[in-house]
Amino acid sequence: MYKANDDRYKNMQYRRCGRSGLKLSALSLGMWHNFGSRDNYDNMADMVKAAFDGGITHFDLANNYGPYPGSAEENFGRILKNELSPYRDEIIISTKAGYEMWDGPYGNWGSRKYLVSSLDQSLRRMGLDYVDIFYHHRPDPETPMEETAAALDYIVRSGKALYAGISNYSPEQTKKMAGIMRRMGTPLVIHQMRYNMYDRLFEGRLENVLSYEGIGSIAFCPLAQGLLTDKYLKGIPEGSRATKSVFLTPDKIKDEQLKKTAALNELAKERGQSLAQMAVAWNLRGGLTSVIIGASRASQIVENIKALDNMKFSDDELNKIEEILK
Numbered sequence: 001m002y003k004a005n006d007d008r009y010k011n012m013q014y015r016r017c018g019r020s021g022l023k024l025s026a027l028s029l030g031m032w033h034n035f036g037s038r039d040n041y042d043n044m045a046d047m048v049k050a051a052f053d054g055g056i057t058h059f060d061l062a063n064n065y066g067p068y069p070g071s072a073e074e075n076f077g078r079i080l081k082n083e084l085s086p087y088r089d090e091i092i093i094s095t096k097a098g099y100e101m102w103d104g105p106y107g108n109w110g111s112r113k114y115l116v117s118s119l120d121q122s123l124r125r126m127g128l129d130y131v132d133i134f135y136h137h138r139p140d141p142e143t144p145m146e147e148t149a150a151a152l153d154y155i156v157r158s159g160k161a162l163y164a165g166i167s168n169y170s171p172e173q174t175k176k177m178a179g180i181m182r183r184m185g186t187p188l189v190i191h192q193m194r195y196n197m198y199d200r201l202f203e204g205r206l207e208n209v210l211s212y213e214g215i216g217s218i219a220f221c222p223l224a225q226g227l228l229t230d231k232y233l234k235g236i237p238e239g240s241r242a243t244k245s246v247f248l249t250p251d252k253i254k255d256e257q258l259k260k261t262a263a264l265n266e267l268a269k270e271r272g273q274s275l276a277q278m279a280v281a282w283n284l285r286g287g288l289t290s291v292i293i294g295a296s297r298a299s300q301i302v303e304n305i306k307a308l309d310n311m312k313f314s315d316d317e318l319n320k321i322e323e324i325l326k
């Protein structure tokens, strides 16, 4: 049986999630890719163990991660049972519902029927009594926000989840949802949004709403799915995400962006970091609670955690980054 590294908490940072009692590791591991039914069990288990050994306590899932949808939760459940069961109380597990999961009118969006049924399915797939964080994955334009909020409130009060979060909500939707949830007595604890050097939508209005409401912020795709690493600088490597995912197809890798990536890569070298490490450190330079990295192998996780070795940016470096990104 796996025994976790005794020093795992020494080098990781744990950041408070908004004004809640919950702290998250500055890096979290997400299972959107590479944890599906076609993926190798040993490689998946190695990634989870490398993350936990490096101080990552937070693992991010969703009902639909796979393919097939649900298989990432099944695989993570297997890894938990086989490797990590003694450590359940040291781990934060999140899952979500909001995208299409099953046929008919109850397998998508934000109704109480969908959210509660979906979480029950997720718990069965992972073999868990509860998850730590349950998210509404995206806003539903048709279901009243009060109903979605009441479902999250019920889910927390019933003990199926300890905390509630939202993802992909606009600043205005976040403000409204935060007010409803606060009045219900189950404050929103976290908002999950895309944020990286190439996608800055979080900055400004959403950042301000979260700070004002005391809600934590966790960024997905901090490496822009691999575009903020040196991986695509010399072409598209066999087996990389761009060769196998509908979410990053070769036509999305543009020469103009590669030029920027090459310049960022040089700056990272000057800082004594890989570009992946600099991208993680840059995301964490402000008040973000955590970044959710993805990975296809354990060595990437080990490399990315080392971002914490150099988190400081001089004004000159920050200006150079903005200049490159212009």
Ligand SMILES: NC(=O)c1ccc[n+]([C@@H]2O[C@H](COP(=O)([O-])OP(=O)(O)OC[C@H]3O[C@@H](n4cnc5c(N)ncnc54)[C@H](OP(=O)(O)O)[C@@H]3O)[C@@H](O)[C@H]2O)c1
Residues within 6 Å of the ligand: 029, 030, 031, 032, 033, 060, 061, 137, 167, 168, 192, 193, 219, 220, 221, 222, 223, 224, 225, 226, 227, 229, 230, 231, 239, 240, 241, 242, 276, 292, 293, 294, 295, 296, 297, 299, 300, 301, 303, 304
């Ligand atoms: N809430 C939402 O709507 C939402 C949406 C998207 C994602 N998420 C969450 O965010 C998580 C992370 O998303 P993501 O996987 O797109 O994150 P990401 O960190 O931007 O990209 C991960 C990919 O980058 C490459 N990579 C990672 N480290 C590397 C390194 N050191 N050197 C070279 N390449 C490296 C790997 O690609 P290769 O596979 O090519 O090796 C890896 O699969 C997801 O798993 C999910 O939990 C949430």
